[in-house]
Amino acid sequence: MTTSDNATVLVTGGAGYIGSHVVLALRDQGRAVVVLDDLSTGRRSALPEGVPLVEGDVGDKALLAETFARHGIGTVMHFAGSIVVPESVERPLAYYRNNTVKSHALVEACVEAGIGRFIFSSTAAVYGMPDRLPIDEQTPTSPINPYGSSKLMTEWMLRDTAAAHDLRYVALRYFNVAGADPQGRSGQVSKVATHLIKIAAQTVTGQRAELQIFGDDYDTADGTCVRDYIHVSDLADAHVAALRHLEAGGVSEVMNCGYGRGYSVREVLAMVERVTGKPLPMRIGPRRAGDPPALVAGVERIGRTLDWTPRHADLETIVASALSWEERLVR
Numbered sequence: 001m002t003t004s005d006n007a008t009v010l011v012t013g014g015a016g017y018i019g020s021h022v023v024l025a026l027r028d029q030g031r032a033v034v035v036l037d038d039l040s041t042g043r044r045s046a047l048p049e050g051v052p053l054v055e056g057d058v059g060d061k062a063l064l065a066e067t068f069a070r071h072g073i074g075t076v077m078h079f080a081g082s083i084v085v086p087e088s089v090e091r092p093l094a095y096y097r098n099n100t101v102k103s104h105a106l107v108e109a110c111v112e113a114g115i116g117r118f119i120f121s122s123t124a125a126v127y128g129m130p131d132r133l134p135i136d137e138q139t140p141t142s143p144i145n146p147y148g149s150s151k152l153m154t155e156w157m158l159r160d161t162a163a164a165h166d167l168r169y170v171a172l173r174y175f176n177v178a179g180a181d182p183q184g185r186s187g188q189v190s191k192v193a194t195h196l197i198k199i200a201a202q203t204v205t206g207q208r209a210e211l212q213i214f215g216d217d218y219d220t221a222d223g224t225c226v227r228d229y230i231h232v233s234d235l236a237d238a239h240v241a242a243l244r245h246l247e248a249g250g251v252s253e254v255m256n257c258g259y260g261r262g263y264s265v266r267e268v269l270a271m272v273e274r275v276t277g278k279p280l281p282m283r284i285g286p287r288r289a290g291d292p293p294a295l296v297a298g299v300e301r302i303g304r305t306l307d308w309t310p311r312h313a314d315l316e317t318i319v320a321s322a323l324s325w326e327e328r329l330v331r
């Protein structure tokens with residue numbers, strides 16, 4: 001290993017939704033953290049006091065080299081990127097640039113600086129429309145939109161770089177990330193919300209008049225789509241566990257990140273109503289293009305590889321934390 005354990009962790013995109021929860025988890029473990037973020041969708045206020053923010057572009061190799069050296073970086077956790085699937089269909093080249101080309105610059109800068117540990121935010125979108133559940137990591141990857149392709153290409157870059165250079169990595173394929181820090185220190189603040197639980201929270205707080213269920217004629221138990229929702233703080237803990245895995249000399253690995261349990265859109269919305277004790281204004285709309293009927297993670301590999309025990313694996317906790325965060329935002 002070229003770098004010492006407990007060296008500072010660089011979190012790219014650390015001012016965003018998931019990255020900021022990982023920064024909190026690292027700090028809670030007493031880890032030294034530096035964030036690099038261009039604040040395009042992230043916010044400085046998402047960072048706890050005392051965490052240095054390098055405001056800049058993750059594709060800027062000179063800035064990366066300087067940041068690595070100045071802060072004694074030993075591991076890079078890479079969250080910076082663009083994440084809106086329909087936007088990726090309209091602006092594919094922007095997505096390949098921000099997600100793939102800039103990841104190339106980052107991985108290359110790591111190799112040049114001798115940084116040997118890399119943790120990457122990947123996505124269930126790399127699987128596309130799989131026809132078998134649960135989806136384990138052996139399921140063929142077949143993304144159906146530029147977002148998924150842009151992330152899969154980065155996984156391939158990491159695989160090939162790890163084979164040729166002194167770099168080990170963990171790519172975590174997140175399923176549906178939701179919820180907010182139980183202590184209310186961070187949560188989701190998207191200008192343009194698309195995620196179901198976020199939209200439900202905006203409806204509960206009166207920012208939207210109603211929400212639409214995108215299709216109730218799928219081949220699922222109640223006709224609505226099924227997803228594997230994971231609490232963002234459990235996901236953050238999985239990153240800390242991945243860091244420990246690499247620091248202990250663990251091998252490079254791609255792992256699903258979910259609970260292995262699916263909930264339908266109707267079940268999620270029923271939980272929102274249960275938590276608030278009020279009916280949620282909703283109506284059935286048409287299917288949204290590109291939605292697979294059901295996505296549930298196979299989680300055997302992460303359970304076997306990482307020392308990770310989810311602490312919030314419960315839909316009620318996920319929904320309740322998302323709602324309290326939204327109430328804080330509108331207060």
Ligand SMILES: NC(=O)c1ccc[n+]([C@@H]2O[C@H](COP(=O)([O-])OP(=O)(O)OC[C@H]3O[C@@H](n4cnc5c(N)ncnc54)[C@H](O)[C@@H]3O)[C@@H](O)[C@H]2O)c1
Nearest residue numbers: 013015016017018038039040041042057058080081121123
């Ligand atoms: N939210 C999800 O459900 C989900 C699911 C699967 C994977 N992911 C992945 O997780 C990561 C984080 O997603 P998120 O939901 O926190 O999104 P987010 O938009 O809240 O966070 C992305 C962060 O990256 C920053 N950023 C974007 N481009 C940058 C650039 N070129 N240089 C520097 N900073 C840049 C943004 O300012 C923001 O702070 C992404 O890589 C995303 O693909 C998210």
Ligand SMILES: O=c1ccn([C@@H]2O[C@H](COP(=O)(O)OP(=O)(O)O[C@H]3O[C@H](CO)[C@H](O)[C@H](O)[C@H]3O)[C@@H](O)[C@H]2O)c(=O)[nH]1
Nearest residue numbers: 123124125176194195196199212213214225227265288291
């Ligand atoms: O207003 C809404 C919003 C969503 N949905 C439904 O709720 C389910 C979940 O949708 P989300 O938009 O919350 O999440 P996705 O499953 O589409 O997307 C997630 O999984 C993708 C992989 O397939 C990507 O990784 C993406 O970043 C991640 O958020 C889908 O059936 C969707 O149609 C609605 O019915 N109404």
